[in-house]
Amino acid sequence: MAIDSDLELMLRVSRGDAESFAILLNRHRGPLLNYFVRMVRDRALAEDLTQEVFLRVYQARERYQPEARFTTWLYRIATNLALNTIRDRKGQEALEPYAGQGDEATPPVERIADHRPSTEQEMLESERQRFIREAIKALPENQRVAVILHKYQEVDYRQIAKVLKVSESAVKSLLFRAYESLRVRLEPLMQGGLV
C-alpha cells in the first residue's frame, strides 16, 4: 500500500476526511512534541502546545493551500507558538513581585532564567545533557530555532528559511554563528568532562 504524502492527506482533511487527519497526527505528533520539549523545556507544556498546533491545523483545514510542504507549515505554526510562549513566560515572570521575602528573595534575573524542566525530566537527564540544554538555551532565538530544526528535527535549510521567513543563506549564517558559540560553550564536554 502506497504511503500517502502529507500534502495529499492534508488536502483530504480539507475536504472533511477525519481519518487522514488521524494519520497526520500520528505521523507528526512525536517529532513535534520533541521540538516543543527542546524549545520550552517543559514536558506538560510541550504536549499542550503540540495539541494546539494540530488544533490550529484542523481549524484552518478549509483554508489550506498547498503552497509549501506540510511540515513547513506545521513548524511555522509551532515555532510561532513556542516563541510566543517563551516571551509570555518571561514577561509574566518579570512582572512577578520581588518582595525579598522567603523564596521570593531570589533575584528576578535568576528567576527569569529559571525555566527548569520537570523533576521527571531532570532525573532522566545526565549532567552532560543538562550542559548541552543550557548551551542551546543561551543562543539567540533565531539561532536556537535554526539549530533545533536542523540538528534534531532534520528540517532542511530551505524549509528552515521558510519557517523563519529569512533567506537560505541567512539560515546557513545563523547556524554558523550558533556553532561558533556552541564550540566555545561545549568545550568542557568535547574534552570529555562531566558525566
Add this chain to the structure above:
Amino acid sequence: MKSNCMKREQIFALAESMLSAREEEQARAHLAGCEDCRKVFESYRRVDSVLDEWMPEAEPSPWFDARMRAAVAAAGSANRSRGFLGLTLNRWLALPAMASLLVITGVVAYRDLRSRPSGGPGNTAAVTSAARAVQAAPAAQVASPAGAPAHEAATQELKMYQNLPVLEDYDMLAGFDVISELPKGSGKIAD
C-alpha cells in the same frame, strides 16, 4: 591559521554538507594538506557529536489522543453551530426579537407624542392659564360689559400658545420677562 587557510564559514559549510560537489572536492583537497583547517573542521564535527547526546525523545502521554479528539470535536461542533456571517443560531434568533422590540418601542413613543398637546411639555402651564382665562371669561362678562373683549383676548392667547412652537421653551421666555422687569439703573450685579 595561515594566510592561505579556508574561512571558518567555509569549513563549517563543509562539515555540515552545505557545499556543492565541486566546492566540497576543493575544500577536502585543502584540508588534506592543512592541519589548522583540519582542526577547525574536527571541532565542528565534535560539536555535532556532542549535540547528538541531547535526545530527550519524549513520547506523547497515554491521554494525548483522547484529549486531541475532544479538542477537535469541540472545534467541529463550534463550527457547525456557526451559520451565515459567522453568527450562531441563537444570535440569529435574537435578531428578529431585537427588531420587534425596536418597532414596538417606536410605535409606543410615536403614539405618546401624538397624544400630547402640540406645544410640548414646556408650555403646559401657559396653556392651562389661558384655558382658565377662557373659562373665567363668561363670568366676567356677566359682571361687566367689558368681559367680552377679555374673553376674546383670552381665546386668542390660548390659540397663540397652542400654535406657536417657539413656546416649547416656555422657561426661556419666562426668563426674558423677568429680565425686562428689572428696574432701570440696577445694572450693577452684586458679587
